Amino acid sequence: MLKPPFFDPNKTYAENWEKGPFNGFADGVVLPLDKPRFDFLGEKLSYPIGIPAGPLLNAKFVKAALDKGFNVPIQKTVRSRVRESNEWPNVLGADIEGDLTLKKAEVPIVVRNEYKEPLSITNSFGNPSYDPEIWQKDLRECVAYAKLGQLVMCSFEGTKWEGFSHEDYINDWVQGARMIKDTGVKVVETNFSCPNEGAASLLCFDVPKVKLITSAIKNKIGDTKLIIKIAYFGDDELRELVKETGNIVDGFAAINTIPAPVVTPDGKQALPGAHRVRSGICGHAVKWAGLSMTRRLAALRKELGMKYAIVGSGGVTVPADFKEYRDAGADLVMTATGAMWNPYLAKEIKEAYPDA
Numbered sequence: 001m002l003k004p005p006f007f008d009p010n011k012t013y014a015e016n017w018e019k020g021p022f023n024g025f026a027d028g029v030v031l032p033l034d035k036p037r038f039d040f041l042g043e044k045l046s047y048p049i050g051i052p053a054g055p056l057l058n059a060k061f062v063k064a065a066l067d068k069g070f071n072v073p074i075q076k077t078v079r080s081r082v083r084e085s086n087e088w089p090n091v092l093g094a095d096i097e098g099d100l101t102l103k104k105a106e107v108p109i110v111v112r113n114e115y116k117e118p119l120s121i122t123n124s125f126g127n128p129s130y131d132p133e134i135w136q137k138d139l140r141e142c143v144a145y146a147k148l149g150q151l152v153m154c155s156f157e158g159t160k161w162e163g164f165s166h167e168d169y170i171n172d173w174v175q176g177a178r179m180i181k182d183t184g185v186k187v188v189e190t191n192f193s194c195p196n197e198g199a200a201s202l203l204c205f206d207v208p209k210v211k212l213i214t215s216a217i218k219n220k221i222g223d224t225k226l227i228i229k230i231a232y233f234g235d236d237e238l239r240e241l242v243k244e245t246g247n248i249v250d251g252f253a254a255i256n257t258i259p260a261p262v263v264t265p266d267g268k269q270a271l272p273g274a275h276r277v278r279s280g281i282c283g284h285a286v287k288w289a290g291l292s293m294t295r296r297l298a299a300l301r302k303e304l305g306m307k308y309a310i311v312g313s314g315g316v317t318v319p320a321d322f323k324e325y326r327d328a329g330a331d332l333v334m335t336a337t338g339a340m341w342n343p344y345l346a347k348e349i350k351e352a353y354p355d356a
């Protein structure tokens with residue numbers, strides 16, 4: 001059964017940021033942590049489960065996730081400058097029967113303020129950010145708070161603005177990764193797959209640009225690990241991306257959401273704003289896509305003799321989903337939607353699969 005969510009969809013992003021987390025993430029329970037025994041990018045994890053960039057808005061959320069055994073919490077994507085959130089609502093339940101295939105995602109999906117199992121939702125924030133001084137302070141606190149066997153990560157997205165040159169844009173990504181490294185975070189994730197910015201095509205599909213940005217970041221951050229967050233890819237496109245960047249980056253995280261047009265039950269545009277006709281869908285309906293990416297990333301790693309880590313996400317809402325990702329080859333499994341409506345999901349997974 002769904003539990004009351006730790007991010008409140010009835011509140012704005014700013015209200016959640018200031019007053020959250022809620023419900024189970026505010027119950028004060030700190031779960032015991034097992035000795036670290038899983039390797040991940042040279043770090044030792046107590047258990048390979050985390051929450052991907054998204055529902056953990058700041059240090060209060062990240063600490064609550066650590067307390068509940070989500071050992072690898074990623075702080076929601078930040079930027080090098082302040083950016084307002086998309087207007088409320090930002091999260092709505094999505095009516096989807098079965099898998100959200102790419103074909104089904106061409107047809108409008110009905111969304112509403114109602115959440116039921118199997119749980120799928122849409123989320124649309126546009127990657128807002130507070131000032132770097134604020135998120136850097138939060139990250140330092142989180143790094144200090146994490147116990148042995150836990151690993152705090154943060155996600156970054158470069159920003160374009162009026163008069164910005166190509167070099168400025170690349171440099172923004174590099175400086176952002178550096179700002180995260182400066183807080184003591186050991187693994188940086190770059191969000192190359194945000195579907196809620198109104199961009200015609202996602203950055204992750206532009207392989208030369210991904211190569212340029214990741215090389216520049218790696219030059220700057222040295223030993224700090226770099227994971228890139230990508231969307232669902234076709235076979236040929238994924239092979240090309242992995243061949244070109246699999247020896248530069250330390251890991252691939254997949255998937256982000258699958259974008260689809262979203263409408264109210266009476267067929268009207270559901271989210272306010274010209275650029276919000278389409279919005280990212282996540283939760284149960286996208287599990288097929290995350291699993292497919294995990295399997296193919298694992299096969300390519302073997303075939304090409306590469307070493308990158310695989311972070312699997314998309315539709316992990318019950319313990320068996322976690323196991324499917326592990327069997328598909330995920331080194332680390334993440335749950336956003338599932339964790340939001342079940343603060344004890346990491347505990348349930350660990351109890352169901354003690355050896356992961």
Ligand SMILES: Cc1cc2nc3c(=O)[nH]c(=O)nc-3n(C[C@H](O)[C@H](O)[C@H](O)COP(=O)(O)O)c2cc1C
Pocket residue numbers: 052053054055076077091123125127155191229255256257282283284286313314315316334335336337338
């Ligand atoms: C409320 C919410 C906010 C999200 N924000 C981000 C984000 O800032 N950056 C990002 O890379 N992904 C973001 N995502 C996508 C998740 O990281 C994840 O890739 C996706 O939701 C699929 O996992 P799930 O089915 O477990 O939700 C967000 C997801 C949710 C539910």
